[in-house]
Amino acid sequence: MSKKAGIKELSPIDVYKLLPKTNCKECGQENCMAFATKIVNREITLDSCKPILKKENEKSYLKLKDMLKPAVKEVIVGVGEKAKKLGGKLVMYRHEFTYFNPTALTIDVTDEMPEQEIVSRIKRTENFSFEYIGYTLKLDMIAIRCTSGDAEKFKAVVKKVSEITNLPYILCTLNAAIAEAGLMAAPKANPLLYAANSENWKDMAELATMYHCPLVVSAPNDLNLLVSMVKTLTAYGVTDLVLDPGTFMNEGLGTTLNNFTMLRRAACKGGEELAGYPLIGVPMIAWVGKGEAADEIIKWKEAYLASMLVVRYADILVMHGNDGWALLPTAVLRQNIYTDPRKPVAVAPGLKVFGTPDENSPVLFTSNFALTYYTVASDIESNKINAYLIVVETEGSAIDSGVAGRKLTAERVADAIKASGVEDKVKHRKLIIPGKASRISGEIEELSGWKVQVGPRDSSEIPKYLIDKWQP
Amino acid sequence: MTTLPHHDKKDNKTAAAEGLGLSPELLDLLAKFQEIEVEDFQMDVSEMELFFTPGIAGQMPTLKLPSALKAKPTAMLQAAFVPPVETYPDKIAEVKLGGTRSEGGTRGRSIVIGGETSPAFYTFERPIVHSPIVTLDVFDMEVPLSKAVKMHVKDVIGDPAAWAKLAVEKFGADMVTVHLISIDPLLKDATPKDAVKTVEEILQAVDVPLVIGGCGDPVKDADVFAEITETFKGERFLISSLTRDMNIDRCAKFVKQNGHAALSFTPMDLNLARELNRRLYDYLGKEDIVMDLTTAALGYGLDYAFTNMERARMAGLMGDVELAHPMSSGTTNAWAAREAWLKMSPEWEPRELRGPLWEVTTALTLLLAGVDLFMMMHPAAVKTLKEVTKNLVKGGKVDTAKFADWVSVKA
Numbered sequence A: 001m002s003k004k005a006g007i008k009e010l011s012p013i014d015v016y017k018l019l020p021k022t023n024c025k026e027c028g029q030e031n032c033m034a035f036a037t038k039i040v041n042r043e044i045t046l047d048s049c050k051p052i053l054k055k056e057n058e059k060s061y062l063k064l065k066d067m068l069k070p071a072v073k074e075v076i077v078g079v080g081e082k083a084k085k086l087g088g089k090l091v092m093y094r095h096e097f098t099y100f101n102p103t104a105l106t107i108d109v110t111d112e113m114p115e116q117e118i119v120s121r122i123k124r125t126e127n128f129s130f131e132y133i134g135y136t137l138k139l140d141m142i143a144i145r146c147t148s149g150d151a152e153k154f155k156a157v158v159k160k161v162s163e164i165t166n167l168p169y170i171l172c173t174l175n176a177a178i179a180e181a182g183l184m185a186a187p188k189a190n191p192l193l194y195a196a197n198s199e200n201w202k203d204m205a206e207l208a209t210m211y212h213c214p215l216v217v218s219a220p221n222d223l224n225l226l227v228s229m230v231k232t233l234t235a236y237g238v239t240d241l242v243l244d245p246g247t248f249m250n251e252g253l254g255t256t257l258n259n260f261t262m263l264r265r266a267a268c269k270g271g272e273e274l275a276g277y278p279l280i281g282v283p284m285i286a287w288v289g290k291g292e293a294a295d296e297i298i299k300w301k302e303a304y305l306a307s308m309l310v311v312r313y314a315d316i317l318v319m320h321g322n323d324g325w326a327l328l329p330t331a332v333l334r335q336n337i338y339t340d341p342r343k344p345v346a347v348a349p350g351l352k353v354f355g356t357p358d359e360n361s362p363v364l365f366t367s368n369f370a371l372t373y374y375t376v377a378s379d380i381e382s383n384k385i386n387a388y389l390i391v392v393e394t395e396g397s398a399i400d401s402g403v404a405g406r407k408l409t410a411e412r413v414a415d416a417i418k419a420s421g422v423e424d425k426v427k428h429r430k431l432i433i434p435g436k437a438s439r440i441s442g443e444i445e446e447l448s449g450w451k452v453q454v455g456p457r458d459s460s461e462i463p464k465y466l467i468d469k470w471q472p
Numbered sequence B: 001m002t003t004l005p006h007h008d009k010k011d012n013k014t015a016a017a018e019g020l021g022l023s024p025e026l027l028d029l030l031a032k033f034q035e036i037e038v039e040d041f042q043m044d045v046s047e048m049e050l051f052f053t054p055g056i057a058g059q060m061p062t063l064k065l066p067s068a069l070k071a072k073p074t075a076m077l078q079a080a081f082v083p084p085v086e087t088y089p090d091k092i093a094e095v096k097l098g099g100t101r102s103e104g105g106t107r108g109r110s111i112v113i114g115g116e117t118s119p120a121f122y123t124f125e126r127p128i129v130h131s132p133i134v135t136l137d138v139f140d141m142e143v144p145l146s147k148a149v150k151m152h153v154k155d156v157i158g159d160p161a162a163w164a165k166l167a168v169e170k171f172g173a174d175m176v177t178v179h180l181i182s183i184d185p186l187l188k189d190a191t192p193k194d195a196v197k198t199v200e201e202i203l204q205a206v207d208v209p210l211v212i213g214g215c216g217d218p219v220k221d222a223d224v225f226a227e228i229t230e231t232f233k234g235e236r237f238l239i240s241s242l243t244r245d246m247n248i249d250r251c252a253k254f255v256k257q258n259g260h261a262a263l264s265f266t267p268m269d270l271n272l273a274r275e276l277n278r279r280l281y282d283y284l285g286k287e288d289i290v291m292d293l294t295t296a297a298l299g300y301g302l303d304y305a306f307t308n309m310e311r312a313r314m315a316g317l318m319g320d321v322e323l324a325h326p327m328s329s330g331t332t333n334a335w336a337a338r339e340a341w342l343k344m345s346p347e348w349e350p351r352e353l354r355g356p357l358w359e360v361t362t363a364l365t366l367l368l369a370g371v372d373l374f375m376m377m378h379p380a381a382v383k384t385l386k387e388v389t390k391n392l393v394k395g396g397k398v399d400t401a402k403f404a405d406w407v408s409v410k411a
Helices: A012-018 A032-040 A055-067 A115-127 A151-164 A176-185 A201-210 A223-236 A250-268 A283-287 A295-311 A324-337 A370-382 A399-404 A410-420 A435-448 A459-469 B016-020 B147-153 B160-169 B192-205 B218-231 B248-257 B270-281 B302-317 B331-336 B351-367 B379-394 B400-407
Strands: A074-077 A084-087 A104-110 A130-132 A135-137 A141-145 A169-172 A192-196 A215-218 A241-244 A316-319 A350-354 A363-367 A387-392 A430-433 A451-454 B094-097 B111-114 B133-139 B175-179 B210-213 B238-242 B261-265 B289-292 B327-329 B373-376
Touching (some): A104 A115, A104 A151, A104 A324, A115 A151, A135 A324, A141 A151, A151 A169, A151 A176, A169 A176, A192 A241, A201 A215, A215 A223, A223 A241, A223 A250, A250 A295, A250 B379, A283 A295, A283 A316, A283 B400, A295 A316, A295 A324, A295 B351, A295 B379, A324 B302, A324 B351, A363 A399, A363 A410, A370 A387, A370 A459, A387 A410, A399 A435, A435 A451, B133 B160, B133 B379, B147 B160, B147 B351, B160 B175, B160 B192, B192 B210, B192 B218, B238 B248, B238 B289, B248 B261, B248 B270, B270 B289, B270 B302, B302 B327, B302 B351, B331 B373, B351 B373, B351 B379, B373 B379
Parallel strands (some): A104 A141, A104 A316, A141 A169, A169 A192, A192 A215, A215 A241, A430 A451, B133 B175, B133 B373, B238 B261, B261 B289, B289 B327
Antiparallel strands (some): A074 A084, A350 A387, B094 B111
16 A cells, blocks of 8 residues: 555644745735644645745645645546536544545436436536525536437536536446446536446547546445556546545445545554545435335435435535435535534624614514524524514523523623613614523513513524514 | 534425435435434633644645656556555543443443444454444423424323434434433433333333433432432443533442443544543443543534544544544534535425434544444434444445446446
8 A cells, every 4th residue: 555644733834934935925824823823724725925936936836735735636627617626635533633625425417317307407507606604515527327328318418407407417437438428418517437447448548538527436336446446547647536435335335435444544543545535425316216115215225325325425426316305414514514614603692683683673682593593584684574583692501501501691692782782773762682591581571671582493483573663 | 411402493295305216225214304313512712722733834736846857667567555554552441331230230242342342343443343433312291392303203292212212213312312301401401200200110121231311400400310320220330421521529439339430521622532431430440431522513503523632532542542442423413514404596406314413424524533322313324324334344246347327337
């Protein structure tokens, strides 16, 4: 096995030593040391340093590039704005740093689907959109599978897909001749080619080289073969690889998780370069040999398999079911797992203004726990309500736990009203409080002098509540 | 714990699941609901410290390698993958729940949880020692329940013994959690003697080990737990839970003296968990403590719960004895997420499927962080978790030939 130096902790000093030390501020930082710190925290890219790109600094530049190289290579699929970066992982566990490049969620079409179905599946994939605490959750890619065995048919469908969407796609066929037909349909689309295996690897390698596209290396449950192929293909000159150790259901699930975990650990902890590539998982395996099972059962299985693979290191997933109820948990989980664990979970307390409130507009309060705040804020915003929202310091507690744990008290609410200055902005003195804080409503009235109205338990009901109950 | 009902006043008789044509096995368990029950959870993440390794930067555009002048290989080059197997200095404590007759109790069998010698399901390192298990919620009085759950338990609400029987016999619960809600001074303020009677009935009805859940009032819970642990000496209950605001000396003492086990609950902060466990060690042994590090729902802090548990497990294996305890998760908290129960626009429906899938996703995520004991709610979620766990523990042959078929399958 080829080894590179294990991922060692990099200090800003290590980076600083190799920088031009001009303190030119061209990168937008105060000096080179500040830039070095941003670099190790991955808050800026090396190429923002203009002097280091000069010829005379090439040696340092290459050295830095190597030092900063992630344990899992970053592979780009597609072109333009929607191009997708896969992998680029620095660490195995998210608490060690943070995960980059969220798992790409891919929905399939086949070359035997009626054109109308292809179009509608692609539109549905493109239109998948869910607003979640300030993020928009989306799907990322299309997998085009050749089920016909007919190169011309495949080519026509690839052409069609490339015309109707900018989403990157995977060409799925183990037949190199068919793959080539697909590549010819849109030669510059930089698709991910699925897949090279022990039999077709040479032809697939030729195609990947010729069309400069990334290539999946497939060796179901054979990691020796997998790394052998990586060694062979890189020697061949194919450098953008994605690894497919196979995805197995039911009693094979443990093997699946083991293979993904071993590969990622070997890459991140063992410095094994042959394992240092993005991993592809195929939850749509649930549809193979489906038999009499109801579609919903298969979708259910596919969905939980996808979620388990999001947790266990998959960088890209191929799915067939495209129902919102099945995709949403996986999409939310992906967002959760890929949030920066260094990110604070509290927002700044204070007065937030929504729309254009006047002196008769409602005044509400919520906690400063980020998830609570964003949920409430998005409910107010999306319904175009004009209102004042007081964010009370609850030390990052949600409403119910804040009340229970005495982090959300009437004193804090009263203080927050005073500090917010809202008393100068509205002429009424009515405060709408979260339903889950009803226990402290009496105390709030007493301490603040405001009249309290107990609002809904869930902020989704705020719009209706205001219509029914709000009178300044 | 407290109940946090979400009311949806509309009573829509056309259960969407009925029209789905799903197989009865799983889909019987998936149905429409209107109100849901949520365990109280405290999320004190502001205090959570997050360790990260400063300094591994990357994600840079890849360098163009100088084009190799070497000839392209004509045959496969061989390489071997060495499984990255590690050993860990410590192991997770084993905790036995449920006392059999020979042990002074009445349970049909005991269940041991914990004992891990590797991170969760790293079976390439070592086989699973004890399978994670599921305990189902049973309430001692009428509480607001999701309709999806309610439809499965409607005949037994108000009859905890019958409810427990149903949980074990029909839903496959490994254990039953008796939630003594009625002792809440703000609700029925039932006496410790009343609670003893309820527990007695359940012990008669089922022979699985029990978790005894309080109402969340630190003083009342202690009084009730005292009575129950003493009355049922030898039953080896899991007392749920001991929290920092309780009289720990008193509680730990009666748990130990009567041979039970304690659930040590802390609000998502490993330092607080260590601190509480240290206080418990004055009376209880390692084999007497299960810890609950707080479960937040998918979409509402699950990332913190996951990382907290993953870190705790890793720390335990690496020799941090104060965290080397089996972990319990109040997975029912998944229903705190509005996406689990809210009627949403049509593209996200039916919620009858979305809701239990929310619970399963929360459970499976935490299964991979190392949870040993799941406190759960929806029968379909329970069924799936048990199935997955069984497959992971047992393992089996892998059909590699079938895998490639996904490319050409006409789904």
